[in-house]
Amino acid sequence: MTQIELRGIEKFFGAVQVIHNLNLAIADNEFIVLLGQSGCGKTTTLRAVAGLETIDKGDILIDGKPVQHLKAADRDIAMVFQSFSLYPHMTVFENVAFPLRATRMSSGEVDKSVREVARVLRITDLLDKRPSALSGGDMQRVAIGRALVRRPKAMLMDEPIGALDAKLREEMRAEIKRLHVKQGSTTIYVTHDQIEAMSLADRIVIMHEGFIQQVGTPDEVYSHPANLFVAQFVGSPVMNIAEARVADRAGAASVTVGEAPAGFEFPHRLLSKLNGHSNGGLTLGIRPEGVLVRHDAASGYMPVEASIIEPLGSFDIVDLKVGSTMLRARTKAGYVSGPGEKVHVRIDPEQAHFFDTASGKSLGVRL
Amino acid sequence: MAAVRTSSEVAFNRAAIAAVLVATLIFLAPIYWIASTAFKPKELAVSVPPTVLFQPEVTPFIRLFTKRVQMQKPVDPQVYEAAPWWEKRIYDGGERVLKVGKDVQLSQYPDRFMNSLIVAVISTVLAVGMGTFTAYGFSRFKIAGEADLLFFILSTRMLPPVVVAIPMFLMYRMVGLNDSHIGLIILYVAFNLSFSVWLMKGFMDEIPKEYEEAALVDGYTRMQAFFKIVLPEAATGIAATAVFCFITAWNEYAFALIMTNRRAQTAPPFIPSQIGSGLPDWTTIAAGTFLFLLPVAIFTFLLRNHLLRGVTFGAIRK
Numbered sequence: 069m070t071q072i073e074l075r076g077i078e079k080f081f082g083a084v085q086v087i088h089n090l091n092l093a094i095a096d097n098e099f100i101v102l103l104g105q106s107g108c109g110k111t112t113t114l115r116a117v118a119g120l121e122t123i124d125k126g127d128i129l130i131d132g133k134p135v136q137h138l139k140a141a142d143r144d145i146a147m148v149f150q151s152f153s154l155y156p157h158m159t160v161f162e163n164v165a166f167p168l169r170a171t172r173m174s175s176g177e178v179d180k181s182v183r184e185v186a187r188v189l190r191i192t193d194l195l196d197k198r199p200s201a202l203s204g205g206d207m208q209r210v211a212i213g214r215a216l217v218r219r220p221k222a223m224l225m226d227e228p229i230g231a232l233d234a235k236l237r238e239e240m241r242a243e244i245k246r247l248h249v250k251q252g253s254t255t256i257y258v259t260h261d262q263i264e265a266m267s268l269a270d271r272i273v274i275m276h277e278g279f280i281q282q283v284g285t286p287d288e289v290y291s292h293p294a295n296l297f298v299a300q301f302v303g304s305p306v307m308n309i310a311e312a313r314v315a316d317r318a319g320a321a322s323v324t325v326g327e328a329p330a331g332f333e334f335p336h337r338l339l340s341k342l343n344g345h346s347n348g349g350l351t352l353g354i355r356p357e358g359v360l361v362r363h364d365a366a367s368g369y370m371p372v373e374a375s376i377i378e379p380l381g382s383f384d385i386v387d388l389k390v391g392s393t394m395l396r397a398r399t400k401a402g403y404v405s406g407p408g409e410k411v412h413v414r415i416d417p418e419q420a421h422f423f424d425t426a427s428g429k430s431l432g433v434r435l
Numbered sequence: 436m437a438a439v440r441t442s443s444e445v446a447f448n449r450a451a452i453a454a455v456l457v458a459t460l461i462f463l464a465p466i467y468w469i470a471s472t473a474f475k476p477k478e479l480a481v482s483v484p485p486t487v488l489f490q491p492e493v494t495p496f497i498r499l500f501t502k503r504v505q506m507q508k509p510v511d512p513q514v515y516e517a518a519p520w521w522e523k524r525i526y527d528g529g530e531r532v533l534k535v536g537k538d539v540q541l542s543q544y545p546d547r548f549m550n551s552l553i554v555a556v557i558s559t560v561l562a563v564g565m566g567t568f569t570a571y572g573f574s575r576f577k578i579a580g581e582a583d584l585l586f587f588i589l590s591t592r593m594l595p596p597v598v599v600a601i602p603m604f605l606m607y608r609m610v611g612l613n614d615s616h617i618g619l620i621i622l623y624v625a626f627n628l629s630f631s632v633w634l635m636k637g638f639m640d641e642i643p644k645e646y647e648e649a650a651l652v653d654g655y656t657r658m659q660a661f662f663k664i665v666l667p668e669a670a671t672g673i674a675a676t677a678v679f680c681f682i683t684a685w686n687e688y689a690f691a692l693i694m695t696n697r698r699a700q701t702a703p704p705f706i707p708s709q710i711g712s713g714l715p716d717w718t719t720i721a722a723g724t725f726l727f728l729l730p731v732a733i734f735t736f737l738l739r740n741h742l743l744r745g746v747t748f749g750a751i752r753k
Binding site for chain 1: 643645646648649650651652653654655656659664667668670
């Protein structure tokens with residue numbers, strides 16, 4: 069049973085503020101992912117929880133007790149580093165046993181605990197080897213084992229699989245998920261990889277320039293991004309963003325992007341929902357799967373020309389020229405045969421997002 | 436891994452190997468000269484042209500370790516017959532070994548050799564130990580004026596020893612440190628410390644911070660993390676630094692010559708002082724020099740694996 073709460077955390081490096089008034093409550097057994105680009109403050113936040121970094125303001129509470137003045141060793145938290153940081157001069161067994169050697173545990177108990185963890189992580193065969201003889205994935209299993217062996221109050225992971233190659237990363241992602249489901253411990257996981265975040269997290273915390281942008285379940289941040297940053301950071305391929313103008317046209321709303329001659333047809337209720345934002349300072353966001361493409365003309369579809377086609381195996385990403393802007397659409401593989409082909413396009417109103425251009429904030433309009 | 440090589444690369448390679456061989460021969464020649472002279476009969480040491488093939492003997496070493504005087508008249512054959520084999524060698528050279536009662540009087544060489552060993556070992560341990568701690572501090576913590584401090588430490592090495600030797604000698608005499616082991620050890624530690632700090636800082640910087648951070652999170656204090664993680668990881672660097680400090684202290688001549696004359700005199704100023712007047716006994720001097728070379732050679736040989744970098748590195752992803 070471990071809850072972690074961050075209250076009003078501020079952190080400066082010299083004159084540069086790297087964390088701004090950060091508030092976050094993490095429930096017991098919750099898997100929280102801090103997601104953001106490098107330099108957004110996510111790793112600093114993690115290191116502050118671990119006790120490797122001091123904070124300038126605010127409180128870090130573990131199970132309701134402030135710990136910001138406790139040394140790392142006294143917080144009973146385990147951490148997995150991106151570099152794995154296995155000690156080369158020790159065997160795998162000694163590496164995993166290392167945290168237990170700091171306690172007064174008898175060597176019999178140490179042996180039992182290490183073997184138990186090794187069994188769970190399937191590294192029993194490796195216990196006598198040195199870290200330098202291991203593959204990247206095994207190194208990370210050992211590093212996770214070293215974190216788990218103490219049964220800490222919470223697990224912190226700093227890009228634990230960032231150094232692995234793509235295929236291994238996918239495997240280890242599944243493994244971390246499996247472990248969390250099985251062992252269940254409060255976990256804070258830092259990554260810049262949104263796929264990792266989406267697949268692992270109970271809740272994702274998206275950070276940018278030291279500010280939390282949004283906290284929510286993977287579905288919430290994907291379907292209801294709070295602002296333009298989140299909208300573009302989460303989801304692959306990236307969401308289309310375009311300045312938009314909305315007009316009332318014969319019982320329907322017409323949304324024009326990129327000074328195109330005609331607008332996309334939206335239900336009339338969009339106008340009332342936008343409530344005055346209809347002209348100027350409005351940005352439309354639409355994921356590529358919300359851009360619908362067909363060969364023949366149909367009501368509500370606009371004729372456009374395809375420019376670049378990126379085949380991605382199971383689907384294609386097609387760049388469509390709409391006025392002066394490009395919309396990227398996701399189509400079946402090979403649906404659009406080549407650049408220059410004339411197709412018809414429509415925006416699915418239900419998948420459209422609207423943002424205030426100046427603040428970048430979502431207007432919360434969903435149809 | 437066998438990469439594809441062009442014929443010109445192969446030719447270049449062979450030329451390079453030949454050049455290295457020649458250089459090695461040139462560098463080894465003086466060592467061969469000393470080693471061979473140490474085992475030569477006295478009269479062959481100065482023969483022209485130099486003798487390359489000869490019957491090696493250990494007589495120079497016997498002379499090295501004993502106090503002797505020239506004999507005025509030939510030795511009594513009965514005494515000669517009763518003498519042990521090594522004493523006969525001395526008689527053969529027209530000398531006799533000095534004795535007090537039955538005890539053979541040893542020359543000063545073993546004492547001087549011991550002095551060298553004491554001073555070099557203790558000063559190396561101190562310089563490397565202090566250097567390791569200092570380097571760790573500089574490597575891991577933010578220190579105000581770090582670059583200036585490091586430069587200051589380096590600058591202590593910039594003056595040649597002879598420049599400071601005279602004032603140092605006067606100060607040492609005032610506090611009674613001249614001709615003492617402690618005095619020489621202090622000097623050598625001070626001299627080697629800057630080197631040790633700089634070298635160790637390079638090694639410390641290469642040990643990832645995450646190693647200690649992992650230990651800190653796992654329930655260890657910084658001190659424990661230093662001894663359990665940093666020191667073993669720095670073993671390579673410590674060994675390399677120790678070899679260099681030991682060689683410097685072992686070979687040091689200028690300070691030793693000025694600061695010591697009897698009790699604490701080390702081998703480097705002692706060996707040449709034995710050349711004396713008249714015809715120098717080159718074989719005995721060569722024997723002393725040859726033995727003097729051995730500790731450094733053995734020390735370096737023992738630590739050779741640590742001197743090759745990269746043995747313990749590579750288990751961390753960067």
